[in-house]
Amino acid sequence: MSARRFAGTLIVVLLSATSWAGTRLPTVTHDGRPYVELRRVAASLQTKLDATPASTRAHLRTRDTTVTFTRNWSQVLVNGKPVMLDAPVRVKQGVWLVPESFVGRVVPTLVAGAPAGAPPARTVAAAVEVTLEDVRVRSYPSFTRIVVETSAAVPHRIESSGPREARVRLLGLGNGAQVQGIHDGLIAEVRLERAGADGLLRVVFEGAAGTIRPTTLADPPRLVLDVARPAEPTTREGREQIGPLKMIVLDAGHGGHDSGATGPTGLMEKDLVLDVTRRVAKLVEAQLGLKVRLTRDADYFVTLRDRTSIANRERADLFVSIHANAHRETATDGVETYFLSSEATDGAARQVAALENGVVQLEQPTGRAAGQVDIVKAILWDLAQSEFQTESSRLAEVVHDSMTQSLRISNRGVKQAGFYVLGGAAMPAILLEIGFVTNPKEERRLKETKYRDEIARAIYAGLVEYKRAWDQRGRAAAEPSPVTRVR
Numbered sequence: 482m483s484a485r486r487f488a489g490t491l492i493v494v495l496l497s498a499t500s501w502a503g504t505r506l507p508t509v510t511h512d513g514r515p516y517v518e519l520r521r522v523a524a525s526l527q528t529k530l531d532a533t534p535a536s537t538r539a540h541l542r543t544r545d546t547t548v549t550f551t552r553n554w555s556q557v558l559v560n561g562k563p564v565m566l567d568a569p570v571r572v573k574q575g576v577w578l579v580p581e582s583f584v585g586r587v588v589p590t591l592v593a594g595a596p597a598g599a600p601p602a603r604t605v606a607a608a609v610e611v612t613l614e615d616v617r618v619r620s621y622p623s624f625t626r627i628v629v630e631t632s633a634a635v636p637h638r639i640e641s642s643g644p645r646e647a648r649v650r651l652l653g654l655g656n657g658a659q660v661q662g663i664h665d666g667l668i669a670e671v672r673l674e675r676a677g678a679d680g681l682l683r684v685v686f687e688g689a690a691g692t693i694r695p696t697t698l699a700d701p702p703r704l705v706l707d708v709a710r711p712a713e714p715t716t717r718e719g720r721e722q723i724g725p726l727k728m729i730v731l732d733a734g735h736g737g738h739d740s741g742a743t744g745p746t747g748l749m750e751k752d753l754v755l756d757v758t759r760r761v762a763k764l765v766e767a768q769l770g771l772k773v774r775l776t777r778d779a780d781y782f783v784t785l786r787d788r789t790s791i792a793n794r795e796r797a798d799l800f801v802s803i804h805a806n807a808h809r810e811t812a813t814d815g816v817e818t819y820f821l822s823s824e825a826t827d828g829a830a831r832q833v834a835a836l837e838n839g840v841v842q843l844e845q846p847t848g849r850a851a852g853q854v855d856i857v858k859a860i861l862w863d864l865a866q867s868e869f870q871t872e873s874s875r876l877a878e879v880v881h882d883s884m885t886q887s888l889r890i891s892n893r894g895v896k897q898a899g900f901y902v903l904g905g906a907a908m909p910a911i912l913l914e915i916g917f918v919t920n921p922k923e924e925r926r927l928k929e930t931k932y933r934d935e936i937a938r939a940i941y942a943g944l945v946e947y948k949r950a951w952d953q954r955g956r957a958a959a960e961p962s963p964v965t966r967v968r
């Protein structure tokens with residue numbers, strides 16, 4: 482979704498100069514520490530700031546004080562005198578950030594140093610901007626999720642939920658507007674408009690109105706609006722919550738200019754996993770009767786986000802991503818299976834996720850360091866996988882057991898970690914690491930057609946077992962239903 486920025490104005494009244502320490506300038510977290518945007522500090526002081534995204538230094542000038550900031554330095558100069566902050570000044574995506582401690586330690590001296598002729602510091606009104614960072618919309622089978630990300634928490638009020646549209650007032654978020662066409666069968670468009678000092682988010686329905694369930698998330702501040710589809714009348718008999726499994730998306734990792742891991746004799750992960758994925762697809766389609774969709778069927782690049790978008794669009798029931806592993810220690814071997822969690826099982830799991838997420842850097846030709854931010858966002862904002870976590874862990878266990886039982890290979894276990902590629906999936910989703918290409922012995926085996934076939938059969942057998950259990954649960958749910966049948 483497009484990231485559009487605009488600024489609203491929120492008036493914060495500061496009762497005295499000393500209340501600076503308690504000033505409610507919005508903070509952002511960087512390297513685990515709270516930071517404040519330098520331009521916000523300048524705006525609240527109503528003073529001049531010289532800073533460009535590319536410059537090494539920035540200057541904040543009040544009537545009689547100049548503060549000099551140097552990027553990546555913890556030391557700032559106040560009229561030439563060094564003052565140490567508890568963390569370095571940073572420039573992130575062109576935005577100058579100062580540690581929050583700067584507001585408590587240095588800003589009061591700037592205010593106190595105001596000339597005697599200036600109005601007494603009884604009431605200083607400072608304008609603090611609340612910035613709209615992004616409005617993201619994603620469609621899932623039973624609901625549509627609208628996420629409004631802002632630089633600081635914005636109170637909201639649901640004003641009306643009529644037959645045509647729902648309105649959500651975002652208090653203090655003014656100026657600016659945007660329209661996103663959605664057309665997912667539930668929502669026609671999402672409009673953000675100005676309404677006095679506030680923002681008004683209008684959710685326009687295509688047909689019958691959905692019901693809105695709001696939640697707020699912090700860090701970054703987000704208002705999440707889940708719009709549920711109106712209950713569809715039961716048209717088929719015996720259709721309870723568990724429908725039959727119909728479609729699976731198989732995702733061969735990497736591709737194109739992203740080779741993934743490379744073995745000592747040159748085996749590339751992208752080639753290996755494409756071959757194995759195709760073999761799994763053939764078996765599933767021919768013998769399990771499920772529809773299969775591949776995120777790529779040849780050697781080309783697909784972004785991590787697109788991989789799950791394909792699955793969501795196709796309303797797939799399962800998402801299985803197939804990868805091969807790498808480790809600095811070449812003796813490391815074995816298979817492991819992952820499902821998504823923002824908390825990694827352990828350091829090793831976190832490293833595997835970091836390695837697989839690293840491709841995000843290749844998605845941005847400019848090579849700017851925005852990847853880190855995006856990864857965290859993608860995992861956090863959706864939280865879609867949290868709804869499927871139990872089912873994902875079940876799928877992970879069944880497929881993993883099948884692999885470890887039929888392949889003579891070390892069992893590294895079922896683990897959790899923050900994989901970007903799994904973050905957007907609106908269905909049970911797992912990621913398989915079928916072996917270490919960096920281990921010479923494993924690499925040799927992974928090159929053999931016969932062994933690849935064995936892996937594919939093991940994955941397939943796991944899916945067969947999963948489907949069997951799924952169907953059984955479906956029957957159990959449907960059987961004792963004295964529900965009135967509707968034709």
Ligand SMILES: [Zn+2]
Pocket residue numbers: 734735741742750804805837
């Ligand atoms: Zn990989």
